[in-house]
Amino acid sequence: KAGVTQTPRYLIKTRGQQVTLSCSPISGHRSVSWYQQTPGQGLQFLFEYFSETQRNKGNFPGRFSGRQFSNSRSEMNVSTLELGDSALYLCASSPRGAIPDTQYFGPGTRLTVL
Amino acid sequence: AQKITQTQPGMFVQEKEAVTLDCTYDTSDQSYGLFWYKQPSSGEMIFLIYQGSYDEQNATEGRYSLNFQKARKSANLVISASQLGDSAMYFCAMREGGYTGNQFYFGTGTSLTVIP
Numbered sequence: 001k002a003g004v005t006q007t008p009r010y011l012i013k014t015r016g017q018q019v020t021l022s023c024s025p026i027s028g029h030r031s032v033s034w035y036q037q038t039p040g041q042g043l044q045f046l047f048e049y050f051s052e053t054q055r056n057k058g059n060f061p062g063r064f065s066g067r068q069f070s071n072s073r074s075e076m077n078v079s080t081l082e083l084g085d086s087a088l089y090l091c092a093s094s095p096r097g098a099i100p101d102t103q104y105f106g107p108g109t110r111l112t113v114l
Numbered sequence: 115a116q117k118i119t120q121t122q123p124g125m126f127v128q129e130k131e132a133v134t135l136d137c138t139y140d141t142s143d144q145s146y147g148l149f150w151y152k153q154p155s156s157g158e159m160i161f162l163i164y165q166g167s168y169d170e171q172n173a174t175e176g177r178y179s180l181n182f183q184k185a186r187k188s189a190n191l192v193i194s195a196s197q198l199g200d201s202a203m204y205f206c207a208m209r210e211g212g213y214t215g216n217q218f219y220f221g222t223g224t225s226l227t228v229i230p
Binding site: 045048056092097099102103104106108110 | 134145146156157158161166203209210216217219223
């Protein structure tokens with residue numbers, strides 16, 4: 001089976017712009033989670049989608065949004081980018097989003113905001 | 115309170131030696147799962163090992179084993195016969211039980227360096 005894929009891998013944007021990141025989960029996985037990873041804050045949970053519904057959300061401002069399509073692919077959008085949004089954005093998928101399912105991660109999208 | 119605590123920011127181990135990475139967790143759920151991930155400098159998170167709260171035996175996967183002490187709420191990762199390729203960040207994570215989309219909680223990670 002192909003793993004979790006994320007596009008693009010690298011992105012450079014300027015403050016005030018918006019960005020859309022894409023994640024394709026492992027075939028058959030219906031749960032997709034997004035995380036932000038920075039050196040200062042570590043790995044922080046953004047949100048989880050299951051069957052096109054946001055099921056859980058972390059403590060991030062409304063500039064961060066996401067959606068999931070019927071084929072389980074997910075997109076994450078960040079509007080009005082700030083310098084502090086520079087981070088590695090990781091997507092992870094699991095079959096049902098519940099134990100004992102393991103989350104499998106994609107390679108990440110490294111976003112740099114100038 | 116932190117759900118996952120990793121108290122070792124950095125660890126060094128000699129090649130071929132064993133090393134233990136500490137992890138304690140906090141939950142009031144009876145059903146939960148514990149995970150360990152490895153993150154090399156490339157950035158990708160690689161799943162290593164899983165332990166369910168009801169599993170009576172410690173999980174093992176090749177050179178990785180999880181020392182699960184439920185009463186102490188600890189889930190330490192043991193890497194036997196360390197290799198240079200084991201140098202990476204290691205994250206402990208927990209997911210609580212149920213089907214309500216309970217999120218994964220991650221620790222702050224431990225940076226492991228294997229010395230030749």
